[in-house]
Amino acid sequence: MGLEKILSIAGKPGLYELTAQTRGGFIAKSITEDKKIAVNVRHNVSLLSEIAIYTYTEEVPLGTIFQTMFEKEDGKPAIDHKVSKKELESYFAEVLPEYDVDRVYQSDIKKIIQWYNLLVNNGITDFSKAEASKDASDEEE
Incomplete structure (x- = not known):
C-alpha cells in the first residue's frame, strides 16, 4: 500500500487507511x-501523497x-x-538539507518523524506515489 491511501485527519491522532x-x-x-471511523466532508483530511515540504528551491513530496x-x-x-528541538532540526537537516527553515516549523518536523515511525512500525514502507508506479508499469509494456 502506498501513501495515496494513507490519511491524516485533523483532530484525530495517528494515521488512517482509506x-x-x-x-x-x-x-x-x-x-x-484497526478501528473504523466514518469521515464526512466537514473533517479536514489530508492524503499523505499530496503533502510536500518547502525547500529553498522547490516543494519536496512527503x-x-x-x-x-x-x-x-x-x-x-x-x-x-519527542527529542529536543535541536535534535529534531539536526536530524531533519540530514534528511532534507535544503529545507526552508523559515517555513518548516518544529511541529512539522515532529509530525513527519512521528508519521514515518508509525508507518514503518506498521509495515508500510512503500513511499512511492501512484503515478510513479504507473509510469514504471507503462515503461514495461
Whole structure:
C-alpha cells in the first residue's frame, strides 16, 4: 500500500487507511488500532501523497522524504519525535538539507518523524506515489 491511501485527519491522532467511500464521505481504518471511523466532508483530511515540504528551491513530496529516511535508517524507525528541538532540526537537516527553515516549523518536523515511525512500525514502507508506479508499469509494456 502506498501513501495515496494513507490519511491524516485533523483532530484525530495517528494515521488512517482509506477503506471505502460512502455517500457523504468515506470510511477510514486506524493504522494502529484497526478501528473504523466514518469521515464526512466537514473533517479536514489530508492524503499523505499530496503533502510536500518547502525547500529553498522547490516543494519536496512527503513520500520522497520518507524514502530518504527509510534508506538512512536501513528500514528501521527514526529518532523519537519527542527529542529536543535541536535534535529534531539536526536530524531533519540530514534528511532534507535544503529545507526552508523559515517555513518548516518544529511541529512539522515532529509530525513527519512521528508519521514515518508509525508507518514503518506498521509495515508500510512503500513511499512511492501512484503515478510513479504507473509510469514504471507503462515503461514495461
